[in-house]
Amino acid sequence: xxxxxxxxxxxxxxxxxxxxxxxxxxxxxxxxxxxxxxxxxxxxxxxxxxxxxxxxxxxxxxxxxxxxxxxxxxxxxxxxxxxxxxxxxxxxxxxxxxxxxxxxxxxxxxxxxxxxxxxxxxxxxxxxxxxxxxxxxxxxxxxxxxxxxxxxxxxxxxxxxxxxxxxxxxxxxxxxxxxxxxxxxxxxxxxxxxxxxxxxxxxxxxxxxxxxxxxxxxxxxxxxxxxxxxxxxxxxxxxxxxxxxxxxxxxxxxxxxxxxxxxxxxxxxxxxxxxxxxxxxxxxxxxxxxxxxxxxxxxxxxxxxxxxxxxxxxxxxxxxxxxxxxxxxxxxxxxxxxxxxxxxxxxxxxxxxxxxxxxxxxxxxxxxxxxxxxxxxxxxxxxxxxxxxxxxxxxxxxxxxxxxxxxxxxxxxx
Numbered sequence: 001x002x003x004x005x006x007x008x009x010x011x012x013x014x015x016x017x018x019x020x021x022x023x024x025x026x027x028x029x030x031x032x033x034x035x036x037x038x039x040x041x042x043x044x045x046x047x048x049x050x051x052x053x054x055x056x057x058x059x060x061x062x063x064x065x066x067x068x069x070x071x072x073x074x075x076x077x078x079x080x081x082x083x084x085x086x087x088x089x090x091x092x093x094x095x096x097x098x099x100x101x102x103x104x105x106x107x108x109x110x111x112x113x114x115x116x117x118x119x120x121x122x123x124x125x126x127x128x129x130x131x132x133x134x135x136x137x138x139x140x141x142x143x144x145x146x147x148x149x150x151x152x153x154x155x156x157x158x159x160x161x162x163x164x165x166x167x168x169x170x171x172x173x174x175x176x177x178x179x180x181x182x183x184x185x186x187x188x189x190x191x192x193x194x195x196x197x198x199x200x201x202x203x204x205x206x207x208x209x210x211x212x213x214x215x216x217x218x219x220x221x222x223x224x225x226x227x228x229x230x231x232x233x234x235x236x237x238x239x240x241x242x243x244x245x246x247x248x249x250x251x252x253x254x255x256x257x258x259x260x261x262x263x264x265x266x267x268x269x270x271x272x273x274x275x276x277x278x279x280x281x282x283x284x285x286x287x288x289x290x291x292x293x294x295x296x297x298x299x300x301x302x303x304x305x306x307x308x309x310x311x312x313x314x315x316x317x318x319x320x321x322x323x324x325x326x327x328x329x330x331x332x333x334x335x336x337x338x339x340x341x342x343x344x345x346x347x348x349x350x351x352x353x354x355x356x357x358x359x360x361x362x363x364x365x366x367x368x369x370x371x372x373x374x375x376x377x378x379x380x381x382x383x384x385x386x387x388x389x390x391x392x393x394x395x396x397x398x399x400x401x402x403x404x405x406x407x408x409x410x411x412x413x414x
């Protein structure tokens with residue numbers, strides 16, 4: 001008898017215990033011999049692991065070892081392990097969540113599901129005389145933001161939406177009208193509403209119907225994320241591409257949303273937006289000081305540091321602090337600023353920050369997009385403990401994220 005992850009289950013295994021969904025519904029009874037239909041049911045209901053009566057057939061794979069095949073390596077296991085050794089270089093593999101994440105990524109890499117590591121970041125671009133060192137960075141996040149007048153205010157439409165949602169007399173049509181006053185925003189929200197992000201059985205053909213089916217508050221949260229994405233379409237290509245940046249951001253957002261669903265008691269849409277915006281400060285730093293950021297990424301790779309640690313060494317602050325300062329400048333909800341500003345761990349993390357932190361670690365480890373970090377940042381054990389989740393959730397969350405990221409990125413970038 002033993003617990004087996006969903007990806008390691010095989011037809012013919014027998015359940016040793018009843019399988020119950022998150023809502024308390026019994027899905028399968030003890031003694032059931034698994035067939036393909038049973039495996040589909042477990043995936044649909046987001047079951048991460050089950051107890052089986054005999055794990056002999058899958059034990060080797062469940063532990064991350066390929067079956068004996070006469071010394072051959074048809075799945076590219078050696079290459080996969082070498083690749084993951086770099087992605088998990090800063091990780092504590094003895095932590096159950098990181099071990100589950102590693103084994104999940106190993107299975108994917110062996111199948112060739114993810115691309116190789118991104119190329120090394122280029123040398124810092126010359127600023128004037130290439131023989132001179134980079135100029136001193138601003139004294140702090142506020143000074144960095146003050147140097148860019150375009151960051152002084154946030155689009156008014158978001159605040160109009162918040163006011164309308166707070167008004168109990170506001171109709172779905174009125175809220176849809178506010179969104180519709182910005183055609184670009186309206187089109188993006190409709191694309192998101194019809195993407196796998198919601199997985200609705202019938203298409204949403206109007207904003208008013210979207211407000212009714214999805215909810216005004218949820219659409220307002222999505223509008224916030226879309227408005228910010230639109231602000232950062234022009235980062236320099238010296239370090240990262242827009243596609244890499246937003247694949248990573250969306251991956252973190254989707255993972256945060258899935259984790260929030262398992263944690264319960266928190267807004268899934270708010271966590272999606274928090275994950276989407278968690279590296280907002282890095283986008284500001286890339287736009288304002290691309291040479292310094294290229295140097296920070298090169299330093300992180302050379303010395304085996306998280307990029308945030310290299311930022312603190314070169315700037316005296318990191319992108320999380322810049323993101324927190326920018327959201328405060330825009331007068332956005334304080335819980336969002338706390339989730340963005342606290343996503344790299346530390347004392348007194350909010351629950352939202354803990355969720356985004358775990359999602360960020362998983363996003364980098366799984367190679368969803370690229371944020372400049374070759375290796376995933378270390379997992380804060382206290383952040384994981386705050387979520388109260390079984391490690392098998394990591395497999396379920398990554399599986400759901402894989403199916404959504406490309407479509408959502410396309411929706412955001414148009």
